[in-house]
Amino acid sequence: INPPSIGVASFDGLDQFGNPYDNSALNTYGGADTLTSCPINLFANSSGTPYSLSDSLFLSFYVQRKGIGDAPEGGDSLKVEFYNPSDSVWKEQWSLQGGTDTIFQRIRVRVSDAKYLKKGFRFRFVNLANLTGQLDHWHLDYVRLKTNITLAIDTVLDDIAFTLPAVSLIKRYTSMPYSHYKALVPNQQNAMRNTLKLRVRNNSYQKRPINSTNDRVYDPTGAAVFTNSQSSNDIAGNSDSTYFVTLTPFAYSPNFGDSAVFEVEHYIGLPADANKHNDTIRFRQEFYNYFAYDDGSAEAGYSINASGGKIAYGFTLLKPDTLRAVQIHFSQLNDDVSNKLFKLAVWKDIGLVGQEELIYEKINQKPVYVDSINGFATYGIPDTILTVSGNIFVGFIQNTADFLNVGLDRNRINNNVMFYNTNGTWFQSQVEGSWMIRPVFGDSIVFTGSGKDLVKKRGKIYPNPANSEFTFESPENIKWVTLRIFDMTGKLFKNSRVINESTINISDLKQGFYLVAFTDTNGQEYFHKLIISR
Known part of the structure; x- marks a missing residue:
């Protein structure tokens, strides 16, 4: 979507649980996502000097319609509202109708009414959508939210930032x-990229220096196993610069049990910068199952509306293994198809080479919508x-001619292994992206929960x-004998005996x-979704 800096807030018709x-009903319309500021003191600044309308208070932001997702239609809109703490009323200050943008456009909304110059002022963004x-x-x-903005010169940001994720x-x-x-040992280098391509943007109106670009990889113990620093040229104002990281001969270590997570980090060395948060990007390299x-x-959903239609996703295994499960993200849009089979x-082959x-x-499966983004x-x-x-x-x-909507990641293009048959x-699929389908392998049976199980x-x-612990309280006089905790990939983290009102320590998760x-005691399983937040 090519934003001014890494990390954007995206609005659509899904809630916080996805x-x-x-x-x-189809095409139900109304207020969807809302992004609200914390209470702000617009009565006086940190020195105690009261604000006035002559201070030129503006809310400024960048906005893009559609990006690589779905374009909002003409009847859809994004709006800005201000909150008056005196009467607890939100009032619309700005709105933009639906459409398609190839770039982010800069918007400025002036605080033009003295009734908002109070402690507890807030602003919010709301999208009206399907x-x-x-x-x-x-x-x-x-x-x-800034003071003393002169519109004639406030056209760019004094900031250098990454614009794409690691x-x-x-x-x-x-x-x-x-x-x-x-x-692959000792040839694990064969699985690794030779170089990485990263992009940095100078949002300032003038040329800015970069002291260095820096790259690190940390193993599961926190030890740095790859370091790279290189000097960098100045970046012209309001423009992008691409730099390359040479990885050869780096490869991840194969010496960490049955799974491992490596942290990849890239950061810019700058003499001074308005926003340090977008000077670093990270990637979590997970080796599980x-x-x-x-x-x-997922930026979209992929579907074929044909009874008997098939989709097949190609994977190349690096050793013989046992396929234990297939994970699928089904995107929710338009009709609920969770009852479709x-x-x-x-x-082994879909006829590209032989028969x-x-x-x-496995028959009689249904799309399961998981309560998480x-x-x-x-x-x-x-x-x-x-x-x-x-x-x-x-x-x-498919059993029916319904749109099942497999999640489609449009940032990574892998059409060469995506096939359909109607x-x-x-x-070969011509819709660019990657399906969110993942085969799971290993020696042990993977825990799975059907839609029916998850409501028990x-x-x-x-x-x-x-945070660090939770308590389980049993209903009636049921005695609970085992407790297991899985992540959303089906990986087992805890397996222990418990009794009623047991306190479970989760500080290690x-x-x-x-x-x-x-x-x-009868072997019946019951499930609860747990969120760990710190």
């Missing part, structure tokens, strides 16, 4: 099973030991969100979404 605000899901995208960047150092994938990476092409964020499918060879299918549902393969090697294809076969012939909630856990499973 669910539609209202999909009770409430049925991931539609009508707006992107917001660099929001500032990327995986693996050639083809954003993640792969650690066991597959280890299988799955392959992924996507970056974990499909067959989970695995092919189509279906080696596994870009959450993946896990479809297990517990009924057989499915040993695979070389090239495989994973996907599904009439008996396989074709008895008892309660509190607090939720939790990272922030994020988890699934807590309790099993009673």
Whole structure:
């Protein structure tokens, strides 16, 4: 989307849990996402001097319609409202109708009424949109409330920033099973990129110097295993500069158990800068038990509306392994299709070289919407030991002509391994991006929860969100005997015996979404979603 700096606030028709605000009917319309400021003292500055309208108070920001997502239509809009703490009323100050932008446009909204010059002033952004899901995208960047703005010269930012996120150092994938990476030893360099391409923007109106660009990789112990620093040229005003990081002969260490996480960091060395937060970007290189092409964020949904239609996603294994599950993110937009059936499918070949060879299918599956932004549902393969090697294809076969909307990451392009079949012939997808489908491998059976399982909630856990611990309280006189905690990939973190009102220590778990499973004496499982926030 090419923003002025890294990190934007995106607005659409999904709530904070990744669910539609209202999909009770097609094209339901209304207020969707809201971004509200903290209370601000507009009565006086930090020195105690009262503000006045002559101080030229402006709210300024950059906005883009659509980006690489869905364009808001003419009836959609993004608006700015101001809050008057004296009467607790929000009033619209600015709005922009839907459309498509190729660049971010700079907007300035003046505080022109003295009734807002009070303690407790706030402002907010609200999008009026289709409430049925991931539609009508707006992107917001660099929001500032400033005094003494002269419009004639306030046209650019005095800031140098990264504009694109850090990327995986693996050639083809954003993640792969650690066991597959280890299988390359001593030639793990074959899986690594040779160079990285990073982009920095000078938002200032004049040429600015950069002392250096710096790159680091930290292993799971926190030790720096790759360091690179290079001097950099000045960047012309209001322009981009690209620099390259040479990785050869760096490769990740294969010596960390059955999984590992490496932290990749890039930062700019600047003599002075208005905003240090966008001078550093990071990538979390995860080696768990799955392959992924996507970056974990869906900008759109991909569908084929054909009964019997198939999609197949190609993966190249680095060693023979057992396929345990397939994870799929289904994007929610327009109709709720969580009651529509499909067959989970695995092919050895889809006829690109020889005959189509279906080696596994699991009938009566349904799209599962996970209560988290870009959450993946896990479809297990517990009924057989499915040993695979070389090239495989994973996907599904539709029972009906409905739009199932697999998440589509439009930042990473992998059309060469994405195929569809609606009439008996396989074709390569021409819709650019990466499907959010991930095959899971390993020696142990992966925990999975169906949509039906996930609504089995008895008892309660509190607090939720939790910080370092939570308490489980059982209903009635049920005695709970085991507790398990999984992350959203199905990875097991805890497995222990508990009794009613047990306090569970989770200080060793990272922030994020988890699934807590309790099993009673009859073997019945009940589930709670847990958020860890610090």
